[in-house]
Amino acid sequence: MKTLILNGSPRKNGDTAFLIETLCSQLTGEVKVIDCYSANISPCTDCRSCRGQLACCIDDDMQKVYSYLAECDNVVLASPVHYGEMSAMLLKAASRFQVYSSALIFRHEKLPISAKRGAVILSQGGSGGAEMAYDTARLVFQSLGIKDIFPAICSKATDTIPADRDEKAQADIISLANRLSQE
Ligand SMILES: Cc1cc2nc3c(=O)[nH]c(=O)nc-3n(C[C@H](O)[C@H](O)[C@H](O)COP(=O)(O)O)c2cc1C
Numbered sequence: 001m002k003t004l005i006l007n008g009s010p011r012k013n014g015d016t017a018f019l020i021e022t023l024c025s026q027l028t029g030e031v032k033v034i035d036c037y038s039a040n041i042s043p044c045t046d047c048r049s050c051r052g053q054l055a056c057c058i059d060d061d062m063q064k065v066y067s068y069l070a071e072c073d074n075v076v077l078a079s080p081v082h083y084g085e086m087s088a089m090l091l092k093a094a095s096r097f098q099v100y101s102s103a104l105i106f107r108h109e110k111l112p113i114s115a116k117r118g119a120v121i122l123s124q125g126g127s128g129g130a131e132m133a134y135d136t137a138r139l140v141f142q143s144l145g146i147k148d149i150f151p152a153i154c155s156k157a158t159d160t161i162p163a164d165r166d167e168k169a170q171a172d173i174i175s176l177a178n179r180l181s182q183e
Contacts, residue, residue, distance in 0.1 A: 001029035001181055002072040004065070004115065008079030008090025010037045015123035015155055015163035016078050019173055023076070023121070026177030032068055034061070036089040044095035050102040054109065062096045074180045075115045075146060077137045081124035084132045094140045101143040111145045118144070119176055120152040125159040150176060 005023070009016035024031050034041075039061040049057050056062060069075070077094075079086035086094075103109040118141040122130045134152040141149050153176060155162075155169035163169055 001027070001074065001183070002068075003027055003029065003031045003074040003076060003180060004068050004072045005031060005033045005076040005078055006065075006090055006093055007033055007035050008037075008077070008087035008093075009123070010087070010089070011080075014080070015158045016080050016121065018163045019121050019123065019153070019155060019169060020076075020078050022170055022173045023078075023177050026174050026181075028181040029073075032072070034065060034093070036087070036093045039093070041093045041096065043092045044098045046098070048102075050099040051106045054099065054103050054107075054112065056096055056099045058096070062093065065093070065096075066099070069113045069115055069144065072115050074117045074119065075141070075144065076119045076121060076180075077140060078121040079123075079133065081122055081130050081133050084128075084130070086122075086133045086136055091136070094143075097140060097143040100145065104143070104145065113144055113146075115144065115146055116148055117180060118146040118149040119180065120150070121173070121176075122152055122154040123158050123163055124154065124156055127157045130154050130156075150179065
């Protein structure tokens with residue numbers, strides 16, 4: 001199994017990083033983590049060149065993501081909740097999936113994406129809902145043609161109980177790792 005993880009947290013040793021580490025320690029197969037804060041990824045500028053061809057003309061680290069999507073099995077979006085949403089840097093990277101939306105909407109093409117399963121991992125300081133972040137994640141998966149999406153795993157109230165002390169979230173991550181490791 002091959003898993004692509006987009007990490008939307010700015011904190012190297014933060015809550016999302018801990019949950020990603022836990023997932024990686026349990027996943028079988030190959031894992032590629034893209035750190036959206038340090039990667040060289042520009043936002044989509046809606047130049048619309050991808051309406052005519054399956055390619056993004058911006059030559060940066062997203063090209064590695066496009067290549068990996070062609071061979072991986074799972075995609076995981078992992079992010080802190082910022083203002084009710086996934087982080088700006090993760091959304092910036094996700095904006096570049098427009099290349100696939102264009103292929104689907106304007107040319108009705110089959111996407112060069114092998115990934116079939118999607119998962120969402122969220123960390124949030126408070127205990128409010130993270131529905132908006134999850135809804136957006138599902139839209140992102142839709143642009144990748146991924147229909148098999150697991151329920152979100154959320155470490156809530158990290159201001160009081162950080163993810164490394166959140167036993168429920170850790171158990172959920174281990175169970176997710178088992179499911180993502182299956183053929
Ligand atoms: C700019 C910003 C916006 C935030 N907005 C929310 C929010 O809307 N809801 C919430 O529960 N926590 C919010 N938080 C708190 C983070 O989600 C929380 O601290 C999270 O555990 C950080 O995860 P990380 O360590 O992986 O970056 C926000 C934090 C920042 C820096």
